[in-house]
Amino acid sequence: MNCTLREPYLDGQLSPERAAHFEEHLSACTSCSVEIAQWEDAAVLLAEWSDARTAPPIPSATSQHQSEIIVALHRANRGQLRRTVVSLGLAAAASFFLALLLFGGTEPQRASLLTEVIYQEGASSELSEDVLTVLGKGRLIAQIGSDRIGLGDDASVRVLGASEGTLELRLERGNMAMDAAGRGESDELVIQAGIYRVRVLGTRFSVRHPRSGGLRVRVDEGRVEVTSPGQRWIIDAGKSLELGAEGRPTLVQRDGEDLEINRLLSPMRQDAHQPNERALETPATKAAGTTGAAAEVAGLDEFRGALKDTRASPAEVNSQPAAPSPRAHPEEPAADDTGGPDLDFAGLRVRLARGEAAEVANILTDHLKEAPNSVIAWGLLATAHRKSGDYGAAIEAHRRVIAQGTKPEAERARYEAARMLQEMPGGQPEAVAFFEDLLSAPGALPGLQPEIRLHLSRSLRAIGRIAEADGLLQEIITRWPATAAAEIAVGERSTTTH
Amino acid sequence: MTEMKGDKMQGAPVLRDISDAGLMASLAAGDTAALAVLHQRYARMICSLTLRLDPQGGLQHAEDLTQEVFLTLYESAGRYRDEGKLKSWLCGITAQKTRSARRRRAVRSGLMRVNRSINPGHSSSYSAPVDERLSARSDVTEALLSLSDKQREVLVLHSIEGLSGAEIAEALNIKTSAVWVRLHRARKTMAAALADTRPGRAGR
Numbered sequence: 132m133n134c135t136l137r138e139p140y141l142d143g144q145l146s147p148e149r150a151a152h153f154e155e156h157l158s159a160c161t162s163c164s165v166e167i168a169q170w171e172d173a174a175v176l177l178a179e180w181s182d183a184r185t186a187p188p189i190p191s192a193t194s195q196h197q198s199e200i201i202v203a204l205h206r207a208n209r210g211q212l213r214r215t216v217v218s219l220g221l222a223a224a225a226s227f228f229l230a231l232l233l234f235g236g237t238e239p240q241r242a243s244l245l246t247e248v249i250y251q252e253g254a255s256s257e258l259s260e261d262v263l264t265v266l267g268k269g270r271l272i273a274q275i276g277s278d279r280i281g282l283g284d285d286a287s288v289r290v291l292g293a294s295e296g297t298l299e300l301r302l303e304r305g306n307m308a309m310d311a312a313g314r315g316e317s318d319e320l321v322i323q324a325g326i327y328r329v330r331v332l333g334t335r336f337s338v339r340h341p342r343s344g345g346l347r348v349r350v351d352e353g354r355v356e357v358t359s360p361g362q363r364w365i366i367d368a369g370k371s372l373e374l375g376a377e378g379r380p381t382l383v384q385r386d387g388e389d390l391e392i393n394r395l396l397s398p399m400r401q402d403a404h405q406p407n408e409r410a411l412e413t414p415a416t417k418a419a420g421t422t423g424a425a426a427e428v429a430g431l432d433e434f435r436g437a438l439k440d441t442r443a444s445p446a447e448v449n450s451q452p453a454a455p456s457p458r459a460h461p462e463e464p465a466a467d468d469t470g471g472p473d474l475d476f477a478g479l480r481v482r483l484a485r486g487e488a489a490e491v492a493n494i495l496t497d498h499l500k501e502a503p504n505s506v507i508a509w510g511l512l513a514t515a516h517r518k519s520g521d522y523g524a525a526i527e528a529h530r531r532v533i534a535q536g537t538k539p540e541a542e543r544a545r546y547e548a549a550r551m552l553q554e555m556p557g558g559q560p561e562a563v564a565f566f567e568d569l570l571s572a573p574g575a576l577p578g579l580q581p582e583i584r585l586h587l588s589r590s591l592r593a594i595g596r597i598a599e600a601d602g603l604l605q606e607i608i609t610r611w612p613a614t615a616a617a618e619i620a621v622g623e624r625s626t627t628t629h
Numbered sequence: 630m631t632e633m634k635g636d637k638m639q640g641a642p643v644l645r646d647i648s649d650a651g652l653m654a655s656l657a658a659g660d661t662a663a664l665a666v667l668h669q670r671y672a673r674m675i676c677s678l679t680l681r682l683d684p685q686g687g688l689q690h691a692e693d694l695t696q697e698v699f700l701t702l703y704e705s706a707g708r709y710r711d712e713g714k715l716k717s718w719l720c721g722i723t724a725q726k727t728r729s730a731r732r733r734r735a736v737r738s739g740l741m742r743v744n745r746s747i748n749p750g751h752s753s754s755y756s757a758p759v760d761e762r763l764s765a766r767s768d769v770t771e772a773l774l775s776l777s778d779k780q781r782e783v784l785v786l787h788s789i790e791g792l793s794g795a796e797i798a799e800a801l802n803i804k805t806s807a808v809w810v811r812l813h814r815a816r817k818t819m820a821a822a823l824a825d826t827r828p829g830r831a832g833r
Contacts, residue, residue: 138809169820180769186676198664520734554687
């Protein structure tokens with residue numbers, strides 16, 4: 132019998148006989164009885180301590196959002212993507228997206244994919260649960276699961292089936308390019324076009340399916356398999372396959388970069404590469420006040436009907452005279468034209484989520500030596516430093532974003548920096564200043580209004596401005612009743628006032 | 630233990646009532662709606678556990694780790710076998726992730742600032758949480774930091790999270806006897822440290 136039986140004894144894990152034996156030992160062993168008495172005191176302190184270290188309640192909307200981010204991260208990571216951008220980033224608050232749920236068939240266990248229109252340029256598009264269509268001249272980039280698809284003039288794609296790892300599309304007409312994440316053996320990405328089936332074995336390619344029939348497939352990276360009844364072709368990177376409606380197929384070696392694939396998949400304005408490409412100003416876009424600019428997808432429903440009448444004839448791609456180029460979406464994160472080398476920010480985000488913060492920070496630090504004005508890189512560097520626990524460096528990176536970024540970027544950076552300052556010795560006054568800046572800026576971080584007040588109240592309390600802290604909590608309780616923030620606010624109000 | 634029982638799970642009214650094992654099976658079959666329900670059920674517990682296992686980390690750090698834990702849960706749903714409680718399984722993943730995050734941070738802060746002590750017994754500059762509720766029990770924080778990671782894991786899982794010896798053994802993939810040994814040492818150290826600090830605490 133010895134002292135190490137104490138824990139199973141206290142835990143009630145000993146059989147009655149062994150427990151009785153141990154109690155005999157206990158009555159004789161002074162060190163055991165002293166330690167048990169000491170532990171009981173310590174246990175009380177530990178319980179109080181752990182009560183204080185309890186995370187705030189998590190609203191169900193947060194769980195919903197987090198689960199979507201996790202699924203997107205997983206898809207992106209599994210595909211070891213090269214150019215596909217994960218637009219559901221870790222701090223997705225600032226990104227603009229339209230979520231459509233695509234349902235694969237009618238099985239009861241339906242799997243859903245998040246389709247996100249991430250960039251749009253030119254005329255307009257028609258979007259429904261399973262169809263993406265560009266109406267007239269224009270361009271549309273959408274993310275379907277881990278795959279990115281770019282649609283050209285008048286192109287229309289129907290999603291026939293979508294579930295995890297499997298995507299089946301039908302190109303009804305027009306020109307599409309796809310940046311598909313690498314796929315496992317059990318995954319399938321199939322594009323139907325007329326009698327042809329294009330099966331993806333690799334990553335970047337484009338498919339053209341003119342109304343007259345036929346098919347043209349160009350492969351930039353990876354491999355693609357094309358089948359028609361009784362025939363099969365494998366197309367490797369750098370090659371194109373052209374098939375007439377009835378004519379003989381030709382397989383040709385391409386030279387140089389494929390401008391068409393780049394054009395369709397580039398989330399940036401096109402004037403650098405394609406001076407002839409620009410938006411068609413339709414009466415509808417003028418009416419919607421988006422003349423010459425990227426149309427906001429969210430507003431499309433309102434003038435979708437009007438656009439149907441303006442659908443352009445299948446004009447040749449480059450026949451329009453040059454005109455000012457449309458502007459990219461202001462919040463499009465991939466448009467990092469700072470002149471520095473290309474960096475795979477999406478891949479870095481995934482690596483961050485997988486805990487490789489130190490490596491990512493090194494890559495970004497090197498990148499920033501070449502491109503010190505890349506706000507995206509500074510923002511991501513801040514996250515990487517934060518995840519490594521180096522709050523000081525993270526805050527410095529946020530300061531660069533505050534100085535150089537757009538208003539939403541700077542606001543987000545202020546918030547993140549203030550959250551870290553709160554946890555640093557002597558950081559509270561500056562945290563208070565940042566939070567107060569955010570509260571005084573009209574329209575800043577609309578989704579985080581209660582949170583900003585909650586955090587500000589904690590910082591104010593820490594520096595002794597108790598009455599102001601309680602005032603903020605009261606404001607939360609009044610303005611956002613029945614929310615998790617209000618629940619926390621009730622718990623944090625000091626008992627001495629009110 | 631279900632957190633936020635009263636909360637409405639939007640869009641998944643039926644899933645809310647399904648057992649953990651049922652949700653894991655749905656998730657393995659590709660129904661990602663189950664993930665949101667599991668998140669609602671366990672994210673707060675995991676986030677709190679991280680705050681306790683890593684007393685130097687802040688809330689943001691805990692939220693990041695919680696996301697990593699759920700990414701792992703999602704990716705291993707197909708391998709989950711309904712043998713033990715999901716909670717123990719999640720505690721095991723959380724402990725493992727917290728430990729490696731602490732290690733990464735120690736290595737990094739050692740590299741970045743040679744003169745900063747990486748002895749976990751001294752709180753480093755970024756760590757001390759200023760939130761009053763958290764700093765009030767800094768004696769306990771110091772005492773916990775004087776334990777080894779392994780001892781702290783067992784103590785927190787047992788004395789705070791309420792897992793049994795057998796559940797901890799399963800979560801950490803160690804023998805039950807090893808749980809008792811670690812717990813014994815951890816309690817002894819904690820009791821001694823807190824008895825020392827309480828009468829006339831010297832402060833830091």
